[in-house]
Structure formats: C-alpha cells, structure tokens
Amino acid sequence: MAIRTLHAPAKTNARDRAERKLAFRMTAPSLVIMTLVAAVPIGYAVWLSLNQYSVRTAGLSRFVGLENYINALASQEWWAAFGQTFLFAGLSVSLELILGTAMALLLNLAFKGRAVLRTVVLLPYAIITVVSAITWQTMFQPNMGLVTNVLSTLGLPGGDVVWLGEHGYAMAVIVMADVWKTTPFAALIILAGLQVISAETYEAAELDGASKWQTFVNITLPLLRPAIVLAAIFRTMDALRVFDLPFVLTRGANGTESMSMLAYTQLRENRLVGEGSALSILTFLTVMVVSVIYVRFAGGNIRDVAKEEQ
Amino acid sequence: MDLNRPALPLQNKPRTKTALAATALAAALLLSACGGGAAPQGAEQAAAADPASGANASGAVNICGVKDASGIYKGTAEAFTKANGKVTAKYTEIGATTDEARTQIVQRLEGKSTECDLFVTDVIWTSEFASQGWLLDQTKLVEANKDRLIPSTVETTKYQDKYWGSPFFTNAGLIYYQKDKVAKPETWQQLYAEAAKTPGNGYVYQGKQYEGLTVNFLEMLYSAGGEVLNDQGDVKIDSKETRDVLNFMSEGLKNGSADRAVLTYNEDPARLAYESGDFGYQRNWPHVYRLLNATPLASTFGVAPLPAWEGGKASGVLGGWNLAISAHATNQAGAVAFIDFATTPDWQKHVAMDYSQAPVNEAAYSDAAVLQKMPFASELLASVKGAKPRPISPVYPQISQAIYKNVYAVLSGTASTEDAVKKMADEITTAKASF
Numbered sequence: 026m027a028i029r030t031l032h033a034p035a036k037t038n039a040r041d042r043a044e045r046k047l048a049f050r051m052t053a054p055s056l057v058i059m060t061l062v063a064a065v066p067i068g069y070a071v072w073l074s075l076n077q078y079s080v081r082t083a084g085l086s087r088f089v090g091l092e093n094y095i096n097a098l099a100s101q102e103w104w105a106a107f108g109q110t111f112l113f114a115g116l117s118v119s120l121e122l123i124l125g126t127a128m129a130l131l132l133n134l135a136f137k138g139r140a141v142l143r144t145v146v147l148l149p150y151a152i153i154t155v156v157s158a159i160t161w162q163t164m165f166q167p168n169m170g171l172v173t174n175v176l177s178t179l180g181l182p183g184g185d186v187v188w189l190g191e192h193g194y195a196m197a198v199i200v201m202a203d204v205w206k207t208t209p210f211a212a213l214i215i216l217a218g219l220q221v222i223s224a225e226t227y228e229a230a231e232l233d234g235a236s237k238w239q240t241f242v243n244i245t246l247p248l249l250r251p252a253i254v255l256a257a258i259f260r261t262m263d264a265l266r267v268f269d270l271p272f273v274l275t276r277g278a279n280g281t282e283s284m285s286m287l288a289y290t291q292l293r294e295n296r297l298v299g300e301g302s303a304l305s306i307l308t309f310l311t312v313m314v315v316s317v318i319y320v321r322f323a324g325g326n327i328r329d330v331a332k333e334e335q
Numbered sequence: 336m337d338l339n340r341p342a343l344p345l346q347n348k349p350r351t352k353t354a355l356a357a358t359a360l361a362a363a364l365l366l367s368a369c370g371g372g373a374a375p376q377g378a379e380q381a382a383a384a385d386p387a388s389g390a391n392a393s394g395a396v397n398i399c400g401v402k403d404a405s406g407i408y409k410g411t412a413e414a415f416t417k418a419n420g421k422v423t424a425k426y427t428e429i430g431a432t433t434d435e436a437r438t439q440i441v442q443r444l445e446g447k448s449t450e451c452d453l454f455v456t457d458v459i460w461t462s463e464f465a466s467q468g469w470l471l472d473q474t475k476l477v478e479a480n481k482d483r484l485i486p487s488t489v490e491t492t493k494y495q496d497k498y499w500g501s502p503f504f505t506n507a508g509l510i511y512y513q514k515d516k517v518a519k520p521e522t523w524q525q526l527y528a529e530a531a532k533t534p535g536n537g538y539v540y541q542g543k544q545y546e547g548l549t550v551n552f553l554e555m556l557y558s559a560g561g562e563v564l565n566d567q568g569d570v571k572i573d574s575k576e577t578r579d580v581l582n583f584m585s586e587g588l589k590n591g592s593a594d595r596a597v598l599t600y601n602e603d604p605a606r607l608a609y610e611s612g613d614f615g616y617q618r619n620w621p622h623v624y625r626l627l628n629a630t631p632l633a634s635t636f637g638v639a640p641l642p643a644w645e646g647g648k649a650s651g652v653l654g655g656w657n658l659a660i661s662a663h664a665t666n667q668a669g670a671v672a673f674i675d676f677a678t679t680p681d682w683q684k685h686v687a688m689d690y691s692q693a694p695v696n697e698a699a700y701s702d703a704a705v706l707q708k709m710p711f712a713s714e715l716l717a718s719v720k721g722a723k724p725r726p727i728s729p730v731y732p733q734i735s736q737a738i739y740k741n742v743y744a745v746l747s748g749t750a751s752t753e754d755a756v757k758k759m760a761d762e763i764t765t766a767k768a769s770f
Binding site for chain 2: 079166167168169187188189190191192275276277278279290293294295296297
C-alpha cells in the first residue's frame, strides 16, 4: 500500500519541483558515498578483468579486452567449478528449505520452553563458518574423528570411508556442514512467515473438516510460499559464493572446488590479477543471473500472495 | 507480512538507478585508467648489499614476517640488539600464517613501503620476489659468509646466478619409525614393502591437495633422479621417473603400505594419526621430534633421514626461512649487521638449542650442547645436505599447484598416471609462459 502511494501521479507544480530538488540535494551526499563504496570497487574489478597483469613487470597492465573471460569460459576448471558450485547450492538449499520448514513448524507450536529452544536452535548460525568447518573436518577425520569412530564402533557402513578424501563423500560432508549451519537461518525466516498466517484461516479449515495434512498442503504451504522463496533467494546467493567450507575441508580436492575458490587461487596465490578478476566477475554475474531468475519466476508469487493477503 | 517487503525492491528497479550505476562505473573506469600505468621495475635496477657496511651500522632495524610461534625471531632480535650495542632490532609480525605473511609482504613490496628493512621469507618465495626487483642483491654478503653456511641452504636464495637472501634456519623432511615394529628404512621400496607387511606398520605422510603434497612427491621424484625444471629452466617433468614415482605412490595406497587417510592429511593430522600408535612410519618435519617425545611413543621411535630410491640416492626437498633485505630498506647497513649476527656459528647453535630449528651452519650439528637437545642432529644434517630446492621460478605457486593437483588426482584414483603427467607438463609450461 505504501508503495502505491509512492507511485501515485504527482501534480507538477512549483512547490513539488522545489521539494524534489531539495530531496535530491539531501540525498546527494549519501549517493556519492554509495558510489564510492560500492560502485568504484566493482568498476575497478571490471577494469582489472579487462587487462592482463604480467607478473614479470610487477603490475604493469596491458589491455586485452575480453580475453580473460574467453579463456576462463574455455577452460575446464571454470566449468568444473561452476558445476560443483551449483551441485552444492542445489543440494544444500533444498535440504535447508525442507528441514527449515519442519523446524519452523515445530517452533511455532505452543509449548513450554519454546523461547529457550528458539535461541538454542540458532546457535549453529552464530558460529563463524571457518570454525565450524574445522570442527566438521575434525569430526570426519579418518582413524580418530568422532563420526568415523562412532560408525566403526557400531559396525555401521562408513566407518572405514575416508570421507574428505573421496569423490562424492567429500561433497556430502560439505553439504552437511552447510545444512547444519544455516538451516536455523531458513527456519527463522519461515517461522516469521508462519506467524502472520491468521488463526481464523485455520478455524475455517477446521470447520470445513479438513485433515491436518490437507490444512498443511492447502493452507500453510501456499501462504508460506513468500517466506520460503525469500529464504531460498538468500540461501542460494550465499551458497553460490561458497568459499570457506571447501577451502578448509578439502582445499578444493575431490570435486569440491567452488567458483570463489578458483578466483581466490588466481588472485592471491598466483597474483594473476586480470584472470582472477574475470573469474570474480563471472561468479558475480552467475549469482546475479540466478537471483534475477528467482525474482522473475518465484518473485511473481511473492507479489500475488501479497495482493491476495491484502 | 513484512517478509514480503524485502523482495519487492528487487523488482522495481527504476531506470535512473541503472543510469547512475553506469555513470559511476564509467567514472571508476576513468579513475583506474589513470592509476593503472605504474612504472615497471626490472630486476636489473636492484642495488646490492655491501658486506662491509654492517660494521659501521647504527639506528633501528625492523624485521617483518610471519607470527613468531617459537619465539625465534624476537629472541634473535633481542640477542642481536644486546650484542651489537649500536643497532636496535625489532621484529614485527605481519601475518598469522605463511600465506597471510606472503600477501602482506607482497603488498608492502609492491607499494614500495619503507616500513620493513628485512623480511623473513619462505625459501619458495625467493625467485618471485627477486624477479620483481623487490630485494637487495646479497651476492657479496653470501660470498663473504659462504664458508659458514651449508651449500644446499644457500641455493634456496639463488635466482638467475645471484643470491637474494641469506639462510636463517633450514628444514628437511625426516622419517620417524617405530623401532619395535619396523626397520630403519634405506630405500623407499623397502619402507613401502615393510609398511604393507603387517597391519599397524603403515606409512603416513602429507597427501592432502596442497603444497605439502608437492614436497612429499618431489622428495621421491628427486631421489629417483627425476626433476621438474632443468638448470636451463626447461620443463622436464614428463619423464619415466615421474611415471614410476606416481605409480609407486598410488600402488602404495592400494596395497595398504600407506593408509588412504593420508589423502586428507597435512602435517598435524599426520602427526596425530601416528601418535595413536597404529602406524610404523611417518614422514614429517624436525619439529615433530619434540612433540613425539611427549607421547607414550617416546621410548620406541627412531629418526632417519629420507630414504633413497632403489638404485638411486636419497634427496629431500628443502624448507626453511631466509632473511631478505627489502629494496626499499631505510637501514641497509643495519640489516647487513643483523644477517651477520643471525648466521654466526655461535647464534646458529642457539637456533637449534633454544628454538628447535635446523641450523644453517654445519658445525652446529656436531656441537655437544646441540646434540643433547637434538640427538637426531646427524640424521637431520644428512637430510639437509642431500636436499635440493623446489623448482626455481617466479611462478612457483602455479608450478606447485600443477604438481599437487595432478598428483592428488592420481592418488585419489580420478586420473591415470599418463594423463596426469601430460597435464602436469602442460600446466607447468603454461605457468612459465605467464611470466
């Protein structure tokens, strides 16, 4: 509703124009700051990506146009990292949404100690990613890790698997670590969505004789969609930029090198500034395209549901 | 309700915003275009350190490097200040890890910072830094001190026939073995065969995808007579020796000589696994000696230099740290004086006794006081003297990546030896071309 008033046709009289000028003048300083803070570094990265920085000449640049991009897109490494990042994002985000919804439904129930549980559930999210990555690495260490020890003591399969040294398993651990850490975040957003569904809707359903499952599928889930989509957008954007988990757990071995890790290696370890910047920009573009797609397709729902609710 | 709001602005992107962003971008491009043309620095322009200048030095010297975990840098700076009287030395930590320190040093050198007179540099950084004209040529200084330095340690400071640093302390791989279970290894073949014989005799090393795997692989490759680059800098890794070593290593993982878990091990996990007592052999650095002595294995473990390849001779890979003078040092004479002090035979004994690091002075290894603290000194000296530097190239990080990624692919079973060798050679050639 607030948005509608903003877009209402304005009468163009002198006072309005004066006010608009004033508004512009008052926002100008923050615009300048935003430009300096956000646009300049991005612009600089774009410029760097169009140059080749020779290690020999210590930083002297040579304009090469799109060559760095073409090389990156023609390389096996980029597409491997691309595929691995998407596999990671797809797996972890879908698990987080399913578990997050379940967690939110649980936390939405009225029971004693709910407030305490809500806080406790958020704990994994409060831990720094690198620290939790090191914990997961320790847990899955062969011979003495907690998980491998428990599995082999109980005679369960997986006790003799070198989790972080094996294709497939390594990705599984990284996905698990991410799900463990960020499911609470998804749950929190979904919980907020749950709490605005009015009780009358449920009362009406009950009067109509709907079963618990029918209520969930036909009422809760559709009304929850905007919240779930929002959680999905946040989590997907984050997952596509993943760096610390694979960096700590595997150093990118066994099919876990992400796009960000590739860019890091070129930029920091190899000092190939142009190539590294091009990879960063490609990662940035990938994340942007994906979020635009989300907003286009899933975002439509957000608007529809919002309208319906009004 | 409010949940819907954050998503909305994403959809309503007014034109003006795009236009503004475009303008800002253009401005940024212009700005950076002006700043982009820094003058090249050739290695030729670098000045040389004067060995005689140390005697008349005065003032303050700032030494910069990685976090001082053992206290060796600060301890040396203090001892030097006390002994010299005219020059005061100070150690500044500029990075928590080796990687972080390198980034910090590179930033200072690129920016021509005068903050640090001396840098403590990892042996693998020499060619990169020297090739950028960032360091002072120390050839004369090294020549003057050569008789007290172990030749292999001096080689780690060499780039294009000049010396760009002085060795401070060195490092070489050792084999730790359980005397009650396995024999002291003479050759790699013997070690692997004995490790496979009985469960509990296994071999652990650093097989994770990182620099340490490059070192583990090169130790075997060098002892088999193989090489990465020859003296002219040509790529020589596509060889029978490389194939033999790769097949040998991956066979060792299949037949149980080495535990598959080594694919996830760097230095510390390898040490911890070995401390559980479930293994016969471990490859690690000298610092592990002190730690092993504090475990129940203290009475049963022995230390050996790295073994030879059957029919070849033993040859390790050198680690360790050098002292490099910044090309922008404000107190070059003070830096020379500090290097003189740090490499004296007397101080090198302290390097071993007080900080458990490997000295760069040969006499220190047979000193009675040193032997008491470091009973494996003669094994260590054998490893250090036989060790060779890692490939000397300004693009060493890329060369090392080409090695450890492809070696890892073979060990983990995702690539054949043949494909990996071809890829390794290709990637190293490409890396060299990028310089």
